[in-house]
Amino acid sequence: MEIPASAATVVGRRTLFDHEHDDYRESFRRFLRAEVVPEYPAWEKAGLVPRSLFTKCAGYGFLAMEVPEEFGGPGVDDWRFNVVLAEESVWAGVSDAMAGPLLHSDVVLPYITASANEEQRRRWLPGIAAGEKVLAVAMTEPGTGSDLAAIATRAKRDGDDWVINGAKTFITNGINADLVVVAVRTSDDPHRGLSLFVVEEGTEGFERGKQIEKLGQHASDTAELFFNDCRVPAENMLGEEGSGFLQLVSRLVPERLVLAVSSMAGCEAALAWTLDYVQERHAFGRPIGKFQHSRFTLAELRTEVEIGRCFIDRCIERFIAGTCSVEEAAMAKWWTTELLGKVTDAGVQLHGGYGYTTEYAIGKAWVDARVSRIYAGTNEIMKELIGKTMGL
Secondary structure, X not given: OOOOOHHHHHHHOOOOOOHXXXXXXXXXXXXXXXXXXOOHHHHHHHOOOOOHHHHHHHHOOOOOOOOOHHHOOOOOOOHHHHHHHHHHHHHOOOOOOOHHHHHHHHHHHHHHHHHOOHHHHHHHHHHHHHOOOOEEEEOOEOOEOOOHHHOOOEEEEEOOEEEEEEEEEEEEOOOOOOEEEEEEEOOOOOOOXXXXXXXXXXXXXXXXXXXXXXXXXXXXXXXXXXXXXXXXXXXXXXXOOOOHHHHHHHHHHHHHHHHHHHHHHHHHHHHHHHHHHHHHOEEOOEEHHHOHHHHHHHHHHHXXXXXXXXXXXXXXXXXXXXOOXXXXXXXXXXXXXXXXXXXXXXXXXXXXXXXXOOOOHHHHXXXXXXXXXXXXXXXXXXXXXXXXXXXX
């Protein structure tokens, strides 16, 4: 799968990146072409990327960039580099393979850097920076999704340990993870009763269930996790007891924003693939892109994609400045994931029968796009959040 020509055009006219980001982008693009794209079909079939992908990413400077140098990381606190990784992974057509490393760096690592004490940082960060300790976060349960206050997995204090019982599902990196940030209930208070623990690979009572077979995003391992009298030392609590809800909510803004970044890149890629196709495919003696319906459809989509790009880049700038709000992140996640579904669906239609085959990238993009309206909080929840900020 080729990176769409639109990628260079999109990057070239944006002002939020510096030369160092452009150099980083080109380096990562070469890395994807050499190390990921050739292996991708095998990983997609296996439903799992090898652990070596994490260590390779770390070796080239594409993993856990915010880990301080004293703990073996690059010590780079600039979220624009994370944006580059997310966009290029999508444009290369391997975003599900890179979902694990990106979740490791973008979503889970900030829990550690923000809330771990000095002893925990020294114990965990070197392995995290090297890609030797793979991260995951476990919030969703068989009966609980977007409603964090309904989390039922429970931990009880027993001497110097906490004993955890419960189950989690739809956990990205669930198979590969060495350190899992687990949200559990330590009291009955819906919000103040949640706490976070880091459960380490090999902990007694911690078991991985089957890999979940998904409709799309096959190269991203997704698993069930079980905690049966799982005994975790008290020193593995992340932050203060009862602070779990606030920690989880505070990390939802960047999680939703990086999903919006990926979705926006996906819109641009799908539009580029479709535009190429309608110019090459002929019917009734002319390219199908010359028909008014095709032109109007693509004109509408391009306009919406341009509008979305402006909004997302503004959100990126505001996040870097520390001013991106919860409602803005919710707007970004909702709008871009809905748009991604619209663009890929139109792309499949304009590809005709070929759009429904595995031969063309648009079909896979269409299938993979569907779940983006569900995870990181459903789009219905996003609308609820936006509505509440309006006083409704």
